[in-house]
């Protein structure tokens with residue numbers, strides 16, 4: 292008896308390494324549910340790597356070819372669908388995923404421009420895909436019969452003769468009806484690749500942020516998986532994981548619900564037994580800080596972050612986001628800092644954003660002792676309210692197109708090679724943010740990243756804080772005083788501003804024409820073009836550590852002078868502190884050398900006070916003391932692994948971006964016993 296082939300893909304670009312590093316969870320749910328519900332008349336396959344799908348297509352064309360559609364893989368998926376349809380027009384192509392417009396007329400345009408898509412499944416895919424396959428099966432897989440007769444399919448839309456037809460939207464009430472793709476073996480193949488296991492314990496988000504596809508009202512109800520199954524999945528993964536020590540949880544507000552504590556206990560048990568996972572990546576909930584802290588204390592390896600996006604009430608109102616409260620945020624950051632590191636995320640260019648509001652959001656994070664502030668550009672993602680024509684008009688959003696970093700390549704499909712690039716639409720201005728202000732904000736984002744993040748100058752900023760001054764004022768001073776820059780730093784800033792605007796195009800077509808041309812495609816693939824300019828230039832600045840250290844200390848001096856706070860005692864202390872900073876943080880990759888330095892202050896004691904000292908109240912030692920500076924064995928191993936992992940990258944930007952830099956700074960010891968620091972009364 293003839294079997295029907297159903298192939299489901301969640302593709303990742305691979306030309307510059309695997310860009311989307313997780314197991315293909317979303318597509319595997321569709322695969323597992325359809326396989327469970329449909330009869331044995333069907334043969335299913337699941338793909339993540341373009342090469343695997345290409346090889347399979349060389350052998351046969353399936354009955355149904357389905358793809359997940361995300362901002363990072365739509366073009367590659369569409370190219371496969373288009374070429375498969377050229378080879379066999381009877382193939383049925385199905386797309387689904389969040390990268391799809393929200394307004395009816397925009398959905399129509401999307402499908403009209405992409406005739407190689409037969410059916411689009413919206414929101415949750417499992418029920419829609421099953422209904423579609425059942426209806427196709429009832430009609431002998433004649434997709435045109437369904438279309439001609441305007442047959443409505445759950446969660447599915449399509450166009451026929453310029454008419455847009457969409458079926459009723461149905462949400463899954465109990466996600467436990469979907470079998471675990473891990474426990475059924477659907478994910479086994481992916482354990483052999485350097486991918487991060489991804490699990491889902493809840494689905495849905497109660498918040499309504501307009502820039503996010505999960506903010507749609509249809510996704511607001513939160514549904515939870517059975518604990519027993521999560522536990523079995525964790526054991527299954529822990530027993531098989533080979534290539535990394537990370538676990539991602541796709542929940543959107545982990546730690547906010549009391550049941551998350553139960554999940555955290557399970558993770559802790561797994562960690563004890565299997566020594567995995569040591570890193571847990573999942574976004575924290577937007578409220579309930581006590582519970583989130585309890586959850587984070589139960590298991591280890593969860594890096595605490597606060598995605599505030601903006602602190603300004605007008606911006607938050609415009610994007611319909613209710614942020615974590617100030618008090619809750621502080622509690623979370625205090626807790627996270629005690630455990631090691633914290634981060635905060637901010638988006639530049641949201642509706643109603645201004646230069647002042649962006650700076651306020653950055654300052655808020657810095658003033659709350661966040662270790663690293665990550666600034667992102669506002670993007671218009673097709674499946675979001677913010678990307679709708681109504682929102683664009685309302686807020687006067689000015690946008691440009693660029694390649695999505697890492698998502699460019701040349702791929703062989705059905706015997707031919709094709710250049711393919713994914714594009715992003717980013718906001719570069721609005722009614723409230725001029726292009727000039729946008730560029731100033733981008734420069735400030737780089738200054739924060741290079742001169743503040745990763746606790747790079749923590750010792751100096753702790754002194755600044757002890758003097759009741761915000762370190763953010765020093766960062767603004769850097770931006771306002773270009774005369775402090777060395778030639779190299781000046782060049783890096785210039786190149787950054789140039790690249791911030793250079794790689795942008797007015798239209799998607801212009802971007803495609805340029806990127807996909809034979810002269811340019813390899814420049815994108817080898818990283819000469821299309822890189823993340825913030826990451827790249829941060830790496831370049833950190834390579835000039837002596838220069839940025841000099842600028843930092845000058846900016847602190849200038850800031851304190853402007854505020855009438857600079858004294859001789861502060862200047863003397865800063866002279867030593869600068870030497871101390873240079874020796875602990877420069878030449879980080881030379882890990883075998885032990886260095887020594889004589890200092891006039893007892894930095895051993897000062898470090899015990901977390902460098903939070905007012906130099907006016909401390910005295911120099913009567914005799915300078917010698918300190919030795921070194922990387923211990925664990926640090927040497929950590930740095931050597933990081934260097935190996937990013938050896939193929941042309942700059943150190945990715946290495947600095949992905950590593951825990953705090954683990955790279957030299958330790959120190961004093962070489963004899965000296966009196967502890969003297970405090971003036």
Ligand code: SF4
Nearest residue numbers: 496498500503506543
């Ligand atoms: S809280 Fe997060 S997941 Fe939920 S809508 Fe907002 S951005 Fe999206």
